[in-house]
Amino acid sequence: MKIAIIVHSATGNTYSVAEKLQQKLIGLGHEADLVRLEPVFDDKNKSKVRFDQIPETDNYDAFVFGGPVNGFSISAALAAFLKQVKSLQNKQVACMVTQKFSNPMFGGNHTIKQIKQLAEAKGAQVVQTGVVNWDNSRRQQMIDDLVEKISSAFTK
Ligand SMILES: Cc1cc2nc3c(=O)[nH]c(=O)nc-3n(C[C@H](O)[C@H](O)[C@H](O)COP(=O)(O)O)c2cc1C
Structure with missing residues (x-):
């Protein structure tokens, strides 16, 4: 399949997980492109976001959308992108999603729900979700588990 991994990543955590996922998908025989959203924030209103370049989404069979948890919620940049995709x-x-706190109850689960709803509003079939808790002592295992379950979720 041709898969686009599209992430917002302010400090690189989500992007680093996305890179591992890309390598895994390629190893499984998929064509996987990784795109990092480059939001431009309004100086006066930080929740207002625009993009000088919108990633191309034609010609892909499947997508992975990812980003950080910001204030127990989806980041403004990922929300803005999903509303205009x-x-x-x-x-x-x-x-x-990646988040600092060690338990997905502190924003991760809610953020996944928001991403899911925005994607479903565009007609997507959500096949898998995953959260990495950056301060969790099992972080590396969580990354490996997420890569494993997401990479095996896409069906022809
Ligand atoms: C403004 C802001 C709000 C945040 N809110 C939360 C939060 O509610 N829960 C949490 O666990 N982490 C929170 N974090 C931490 C990030 O979600 C976490 O560091 C994430 O892995 C960053 O991913 P990134 O490097 O891909 O941007 C917040 C970070 C920032 C900058």
């Missing part, structure tokens, strides 16, 4: 009708989608 073209139709995801009949596309398989996986969602992933």
Whole structure:
């Protein structure tokens, strides 16, 4: 399959997980492109975001959308992107987030729900989700588990 991994990553945590996922997907025989969103924030209103360049989403069979948890919620940049992305009708989608706190109850689960809802509003079929808790002592295992479950979720 041709898969686009599209992430917002302010400090690089989500991006580093996305890189591992990309390598795994390529190893499984998929074509996997990794795109990092480059939001431009309004000086006066930090929740206002625009993009000088919107990643191309035509010609992909499936997507992974990811980003950080910000204030127990989806980041403004990922939300803005998902609101303006073209139709995801009949596309398989996986969602992933990273967060500082060690338990997904502190924002991770809620953020996944928000990403899922925005993708489904565009017609996506959400096939898998994953959270990495950066301060959890099992972080590396969580990354490996997320890569494993998301990479095996896409079906032809
Ligand atoms: C403004 C802001 C709000 C945040 N809010 C939360 C939060 O509610 N819960 C949490 O666990 N981590 C929170 N974090 C931490 C980030 O989610 C975490 O460091 C994440 O891994 C960063 O990913 P990134 O490097 O891909 O941007 C917050 C970070 C920032 C900058």
